[in-house]
Amino acid sequence: PAALEEALSRLPGPLLVAATAGTTDAGLIDPLPEIAARCAAHGARLHIDAAYGGGLLFSDRHRTRLAGLDTADTVTLDLHKLGWQPVAAGLLAVKDPRDLTALRHRADYLNATDDTEAGLPDLLGRSLRTTRRPDVLKLAVTLKTLGRSGLATLVDQVCARAREFAALVDEHPGFDLHARPVISTVLFRPAGATDDTVAAVRRALLTDGRAVLGRARLDGRLWLKATLLNPATGPADLAALLHLAARQATLVEGHTPR
Ligand SMILES: Cc1ncc(COP(=O)(O)O)c(C=O)c1O
Missing domain, CATH: 3.40.50 (Rossmann fold)
Structure with a gap:
């Protein structure tokens, strides 16, 4: 600030x-x-x-x-993140509807005034794009099926899983935890590892098809990133993920975790 x-x-x-x-x-x-x-x-x-x-x-x-x-x-x-939608599921919300005035731009080849006045519906004026998929349908189905409280349960679950995973990392002598998670992202790295080792661990797990971890550079170091978004993930999955990462770190040349 x-x-x-x-x-x-x-x-x-x-x-x-x-x-x-x-x-x-x-x-x-x-x-x-x-x-x-x-x-x-x-x-x-x-x-x-x-x-x-x-x-x-x-x-x-x-x-x-x-x-x-x-x-x-x-x-x-x-909502492709904490909303469990397949892409694309991006929304822009505006406080003042006048911020969307640009979407009312008219072009003779697209807008027929008499059709609009006669009440014929069209998707012009609802998006920056003209040709688009009905992305909002899947959102509507999810909201109707799960409701706000159903989605809240999923949000609470993945946030709790992230806290649990962070606690596992914190307790493990072979790993450093970046910080307690704010939402559902946990950054961690093998203790004492070089950035090259961190990158190699991630690539090996990915290419062997065992775990898909992200990566992030923060505070001058490279971190493994687990963004917990699957509500079906359980404590055993978290322990298995950390075990995989630990084993991979020992296999990567030049690094033996403490
Ligand atoms: C904070 C943040 N903003 C924007 C985006 C990009 O949004 P979109 O994929 O809809 O372009 C992402 C990733 O999807 C994100 O993590």
């Missing part, structure tokens, strides 16, 4: 601030109320990328972490 305050004071307007609720690398949530207050003070627009974290809204237990989201002018959500 202090750096933002300094930038907003220095830069000429108009200004747009983009904050993140759930970073791709670590699932971190920006201090939204503090950012929103500074945007309001400087007349800057606020966009919040809640592609990952937005799904916490379903959960009564976790939604308070998104306090301040409602102050944004625009919010993006990606």
Whole structure:
């Protein structure tokens, strides 16, 4: 917030601030109320990328972490993450419908005024694209089938699994944990390993078809990334994943975990 305050004071307007609720690398949530207050003070627009974290809204237990989201002018959500949709499932929410005015752009070859006036439906004006798949159908089916509370259960489960996995990593003498998870992402690395070893462990597990881990560079080091999004994952799966990573680390040349 202090750096933002300094930038907003220095830069000429108009200004747009983009904050993140759930970073791709670590699932971190920006201090939204503090950012929103500074945007309001400087007349800057606020966009919040809640592609990952937005799904916490379903959960009564976790939604308070998104306090301040409602102050944004625009919010993006990606329900292919904490919404369990196949891609594409991105949504843009705007506070003021006038922000969508550009979509009303008319072109003779697309818009027939008399048809519109006669009430014929079309998808123009609903998206930046003209030709598009009915992506919202699967979302509607999920919401109708599971409801908000059904989705909340899934959110709570994967957040709990991430905390459990982080605890396993923390207790294991052969691994370093980056931090306690904020959402459902756990960053970890074999203790004392080089970045090359971390990268090699990930590639070996991936190419052998045993585990799909992500990778993230944070605090100057490369980390293995487990983004827990499968509610069916159980404690035994978590232990097995850590065991696989430990064994792979011992096999990679030049590194023997403590
Ligand atoms: C924080 C964040 N923003 C945006 C995106 C990209 O969204 P899309 O895949 O809809 O372009 C992702 C990844 O999907 C993400 O993790």
